[in-house]
Amino acid sequence: MTAIHRMAKMAGAMASPARLKMLEFLADGVARSATDLAILADVQANTATTHLQVLLKVDLIKVKKQGRYRFFQIRDEVVGDMLEVLGEQVAYLSHTQIPPQTEIAFARSCYDHIAGWLGVNITHSLIVNRYLEEQTNGNYSLTANGETFFSDLGVDLHKVKKSRRQFARACCDWTENKNHLGGALGAALMGSLQNRQWIRKNPDYREIFITKKGKQGLADYFDLNL
Amino acid sequence: MTAIHRMAKMAGAMASPARLKMLEFLADGVARSATDLAILADVQANTATTHLQVLLKVDLIKVKKQGRYRFFQIRDEVVGDMLEVLGEQVAYLSHTQIPPQTEIAFARSCYDHIAGWLGVNITHSLIVNRYLEEQTNGNYSLTANGETFFSDLGVDLHKVKKSRRQFARACCDWTENKNHLGGALGAALMGSLQNRQWIRKNPDYREIFITKKGKQGLADYFDLNL
DNA sequence: GTCATACTTCGATGAAGTCCGAATTGTTAG
DNA sequence: CTAACAATTCGGACTTCATCGAAGTATGAC
Incomplete structure (x- = not known):
């Protein structure tokens, strides 16, 4: 050799x-x-x-x-x-313009949950609406209202709780320097939003695209103006 | 993409x-x-x-x-x-010791002719023995003695002369910063030395190995002490 | 022990890569 | 024009690669 x-x-x-x-x-x-x-x-x-x-x-x-x-x-x-x-x-x-940092930072996945601006703001919304509460260890716990909210969105909470994964991790995003929801719940949430066709994940990269339907849904459920 | x-x-x-x-x-x-x-x-x-x-x-x-x-x-x-x-x-x-620079520089091929220390010194010997003469354009020409010498070594000069390649190019070696013999003649020379099994070329890299037989032959024909 | 989970191995398949010989295109020399 | 040469295209044989489903091994939970 x-x-x-x-x-x-x-x-x-x-x-x-x-x-x-x-x-x-x-x-x-x-x-x-x-x-x-x-x-x-x-x-x-x-x-x-x-x-x-x-x-x-x-x-x-x-x-x-x-x-x-x-x-x-x-x-x-x-x-x-x-x-x-x-x-x-x-x-x-290849003198290609790599998609500008801002675009990826806007909506990207942290491999199986939503990160970037979108992830941070979804998480923020969940907290101010008291669906999630911040725990002392830095992670999140689900409130009673939160259970209803996530179930409404189509998340199978029973399955999520059964998972061996950390339930609702606080994952820090380097582009925003704020926490977003990870763990089993974060992954399930992203799964549901994909099922509802609110978001579409570029299979090759960490980008997330928001559909027209998604714009409406995200506004309704998370108070996001896109 | x-x-x-x-x-x-x-x-x-x-x-x-x-x-x-x-x-x-x-x-x-x-x-x-x-x-x-x-x-x-x-x-x-x-x-x-x-x-x-x-x-x-x-x-x-x-x-x-x-x-x-x-x-x-x-x-x-x-x-x-x-x-x-x-x-x-x-x-x-892969914590491999790459052969030290000095070794490669010693005997290496410039793709089809001999470069490095060996190439430079073979060429030098050819000139001081008046087998080659330096031309004004920087390249070399073969003397009458040179014709005999190369034929002795097994070089088919007829074929070399017929080639469309530059006959005897002066090729500069960056490791030695001196010229060595390239062109059709340089390639033919390396071919002959390989045929005589004086040198062996590593097919994957530019290294040249000198055989025991080669040591003797190079000493006899090119006054090289190896 | 039993079951779920994490991971690997095996076998098959289709796609892609490497290489060659033969034929083809284009250019230069005479 | 013709012959030689540089380079490419084409068709094939062969190998390697990516992937998956199914089955197997190992570990931890109860």
Whole structure:
């Protein structure tokens, strides 16, 4: 195996949207489970496994086993450099205007729940309407009114509560520097809004599009003027 | 086409040893013909064409048509950065010791002729022994003694002279900053030394290995102490 | 123990990539 | 015009890749 061969393998490991999404997501250094990464990359769990094996083989990521979980983590911060350089080159060489930061920041997903301006403001609305309450540990709890509200929206609260995931996590968004609703409830909410066709998620990126129907619905339910 | 997709395409363009060899070779900014690049990458001309199309599509290289030639050139110096970063990551992440610069500089090929310390010193020997003479245009011409000498080594001078390539080019080596013999004659010389099994070329990289037999032969014919 | 969950392995399939030989197009030299 | 050469296109054989469903392994909850 020569240097050239190794370089080709390394480049090959990054030559897949699914793997790039995983890497980008892991770039912050936080370890995530295989399932999370599968959801993020929008593939089945077994497909995610093979992608993760590819990344492991070229040492871009490392893995910690913890009980029945396997947590994957970026191998080294320098990996972020490579992603950055790659991204810059693409922006520069294909002289494409990358969608401006503001647009993505407006409505984006934090892999399975709504982040960005939209996520922050939905969460804010839930709190001022007393559907959610902030707990001392920083996370949220659902009020009685909240139960009705979420059920109205089509969220299967029974299923959400049964999930092993953190129920209603407060997730901090770097673009807004404010919290938004994550965890099992956040994911279920996003699922419902997608079912209602209020939002549509770009499968390739973290953008969220709001439909015409969604504009109305979001205004009615969350007091949002879009 | 999203940013992630573009990044994947870009990485994919570099995920082939043949294309990486071409890119590395072109990194100096000099434009080369498709045939030269095919020889370098050790593939047929038509295969080289498809590789070059891939590189063109992601804008890593550009092309100038000149008569029946098509000269390919790195699109921008920044491409070199990406290769460097990729190389560094590979060296770092796969904790492999890349052969030290001095070793490659010692004996390397300039795709089809001998460069590096070895190339420079062979050429020097050819000149002091008056087998080659430096011309005013910077290139070389063969003396009567030179004809005998090269024929002795097994070079088919008839065939070399018939080639449309520049006969005996003076090629400048960046590691030595001195000229070495290129062109049709330089290529034929390297071919003969390979036939005699004095040198062996690593097919994947630009390294040249000198065999035991080669050590003796190079000492006898070129006054080189190895 | 039983069941749900997290993850992997296996097998199949369709898509894409690599490569070559042969034929084709276009250009230059004589 | 013809021959040689540079490069491409075409058709194929072959390999690798991405993906999924189904089945299997391991772990934790009760």
